[in-house]
Amino acid sequence: MATRTDPAADVRDEIMAASGAPELLDKIWFHKTAAAVIDADRCVGCGSCIAACPSRSLTVGADGTPTLVRMCTGCSACWDYCPMAGFRPEKLNHQDPENPVGEALAVSARAVERPGGAQDGGAVTQLLATLMDRGFIDAAILTQKVDAFIGKPLLATSPEQVRDTAGSVYHQSHALTMLNQKAPAGVERIAFVGTPCQISGLRALQKFPWENRDTLASRVTLAVGLFCTRSFDPMKLLPAVAAAGVPLGQVEKIDIREGQLIAAGAGGEELMARPVKEFHGASLRGCDECADFAALGADLVVGNVGSEPGASTVLIRTDAGMDAWVKAAGAFDETPLGDLSAVDRLARKNLDRAKGNLQRDYDPAGPLWISYEEHLDEYEGTDREPEPPPPHRSHHYTVAC
Numbered sequence: 001m002a003t004r005t006d007p008a009a010d011v012r013d014e015i016m017a018a019s020g021a022p023e024l025l026d027k028i029w030f031h032k033t034a035a036a037v038i039d040a041d042r043c044v045g046c047g048s049c050i051a052a053c054p055s056r057s058l059t060v061g062a063d064g065t066p067t068l069v070r071m072c073t074g075c076s077a078c079w080d081y082c083p084m085a086g087f088r089p090e091k092l093n094h095q096d097p098e099n100p101v102g103e104a105l106a107v108s109a110r111a112v113e114r115p116g117g118a119q120d121g122g123a124v125t126q127l128l129a130t131l132m133d134r135g136f137i138d139a140a141i142l143t144q145k146v147d148a149f150i151g152k153p154l155l156a157t158s159p160e161q162v163r164d165t166a167g168s169v170y171h172q173s174h175a176l177t178m179l180n181q182k183a184p185a186g187v188e189r190i191a192f193v194g195t196p197c198q199i200s201g202l203r204a205l206q207k208f209p210w211e212n213r214d215t216l217a218s219r220v221t222l223a224v225g226l227f228c229t230r231s232f233d234p235m236k237l238l239p240a241v242a243a244a245g246v247p248l249g250q251v252e253k254i255d256i257r258e259g260q261l262i263a264a265g266a267g268g269e270e271l272m273a274r275p276v277k278e279f280h281g282a283s284l285r286g287c288d289e290c291a292d293f294a295a296l297g298a299d300l301v302v303g304n305v306g307s308e309p310g311a312s313t314v315l316i317r318t319d320a321g322m323d324a325w326v327k328a329a330g331a332f333d334e335t336p337l338g339d340l341s342a343v344d345r346l347a348r349k350n351l352d353r354a355k356g357n358l359q360r361d362y363d364p365a366g367p368l369w370i371s372y373e374e375h376l377d378e379y380e381g382t383d384r385e386p387e388p389p390p391p392h393r394s395h396h397y398t399v400a401c
Contacts, residue, residue, distance in 0.1 A: 006376060007388045008035035028076040028372050030058065030068055031393035032386075036375055037084050038065045039387040042286040045172025045231065046194075047153075048201030049078035051179040054213040060174050064235070068393070079372060081204050084286050089200040090364040092207070093296035097364065100347035102296045104315035105322070106337040108307040112330070118166040119255070120304045121312035123332070124224060125166040127300075128191055129159040130331040131324060137222065138186060142193040143173040148251045148263070149234040153178045157187065170254055172231045172284065176201050179216045191222040191324075196292035199225045203297040222324050225295020227303025227313075227343070229256075229287070229350055236282035246272045257304060289384075291354035291362060293347040300324065306342045313337060359384055 006013070008031055030049070037043050049066050050058040054075060061067030066078075080086040089095075096102070111118065111126035118125050128140045143151040144165040151169035155178050156162045175194050179202075183190075192202055205217040242248050246263050250271060253264040261279050263272040295301045299321030306313040314334075316322050355362045360370065360378040379385045 005380075006032075007386045008032040027074050028079040029074045030066075030072040030078050031389045032372055033078045033082060033085060034066070034393055035389045036372070036379070036386040037082060037286070039389050039393075040379070040384055041387075042084050042289065042384055044084060044197045044284050044286040044290065045174055046083060046197045046201045047172075047174030047176035047178075048081045048083060048198075048204070050174065051176040051201065051205060051215060051217070052077040052081035053180065054210060056180055060177065064233070066174075077210070080208075080369070081201060083197045083200045083204075084289065085372075085375065086370055087204055087368050088363065088366060088370065089197070089297075090291055090362060091366060091368045092200055092203060093292060095291065095296055095364045097351065100291075100351045101294050101315070101340055101344050102317065104301070104317045106306075106340055107314050107316070107334045108311045108337045109314050109332040109334040110311050111332055115163045115166040119168040119312075121307070121310060121332075122166065123302045123312035123314055124193055124226075125163060126331050127224070127324065127328050128156075128193070129162040130328040131191065131222075132159045132162060134327060136324070136327050137189045137191045139183070139189075140191040140193065141175055141178045141216075141220075143169060143171075143175055145169045148254050149232075149238055155181070155183075155187075155190075157184060167253065168226075168255065170232050170237075170256065171234050172198075176205075179205065179220075181216070183216055183219065188219055189221045190216060190219045191224060192220045193224045193226065194295075195226050195228040195231065196295040196297075197228075197290055199223055199295045199297045200292065222300070222320055223298045225298030225301040227294060227301065227305055227346070228290075229293060229346065230283040230290075231287060232279070232282050233284060237279065240279050240282045241272065244272055244274055244278075257309075285384075288357040289354055291351045291358075293350035294343065303343075305346055306337060306340055313343065315343075357384075 055073050057070045057072055058066050059069050083089045109121050109123050111122035114122040115125045131137045139157045141155055142165050144154040145151050145167050151171045151173040153173045153175040250265045251263045252266045255262045260273045261276040265271055299318045301315040302312050359382045
């Protein structure tokens with residue numbers, strides 16, 4: 001094995017080396033996870049690390065990335081549950097490279113009573129509001145638009161709150177962070193809506209729970225995924241759209257359709273339609289390593305690819321997904337969707353992109369867990385290698401030691 005260094009080594013490592021008493025095998029502190037993911041510009045904003053932290057030591061910082069708010073215990077959970085670090089999503093999701101869309105029943109759907117501001121056929125909003133109206137779920141974790149560029153996570157506990165979140169925003173809101181909050185009384189059945197990386201993080205938390213950690217992951221009874229090729233950093237997307245000559249104050253909606261990034265005004269008028277590849281620099285760099293376009297771990301997956309404008313493509317993957325769709329009967333005008341070639345093309349393109357950017361093996365049959373040492377070996381010397389963390393990541397420990 002080639003000699004390599006740990007860019008996140010600090011005073012703790014010096015003490016261990018001097019004392020000859022190493023820590024437990026693969027004990028990982030948050031600043032090491034951050035060095036490999038956040039500081040290496042690979043974070044996809046899923047919020048898995050925050051949801052997994054048993055001491056609730058993490059939150060979203062002012063820069064929009066996870067940060068410590070109290071002492072890290074070195075439990076390694078932030079590493080273990082990060083889809084960019086500690087586990088292989090392709091293994092967790094049993095991804096078949098020959099069928100990257102996965103097995104599903106496909107329909108094209110339009111909400112009978114389309115919620116105001118809804119994207120395409122309004123499938124996600126109408127589904128959740130209907131299930132809540134009919135008493136099948138108590139709450140939903142989803143992303144609420146702050147504006148066209150920025151979203152925030154929300155635990156919606158009424159159909160009205162769900163309908164108020166209608167419309168897509170291409171900003172990762174760290175929705176999984178809501179799992180580490182206390183649930184209101186009476187909230188036992190939760191629907192979760194998220195991108196593929198968020199669904200993978202949720203499934204990892206559900207499949208490998210910690211006995212003494214109380215999160216809302218165990219109460220999520222329905223996981224709704226979203227087609228996703230990439231998300232954007234709003235602080236980069238805003239100036240990029242402005243540079244294209246679009247008055248930012250007039251933008252009410254951002255959409256991606258047929259390879260175009262579209263900015264629309266309050267009346268739906270098109271302010272800009274440019275190839276989405278022109279805005280690659282504003283996207284989250286870690287998204288280039290994601291092989292999962294169609295949220296393989298979800299019960300239901302929704303997107304606009306494969307359906308006519310004004311309709312949503314819905315892939316029903318599991319019994320829980322089918323049960324939810326049946327319980328929402330009458331809320332949609334739907335037709336079977338036999339041609340998924342457009343979805344398949346994007347899924348394969350996403351997979352090929354990931355294989356080209358991952359510095360580890362893409363291996364659905366490989367070991368599920370990836371150690372920090374293995375990550376250093378695979379990523380050192382690449383343009384995605386772990387970076388030395390900024391001083392604030394180790395400040396507490398430097399002072400204490």
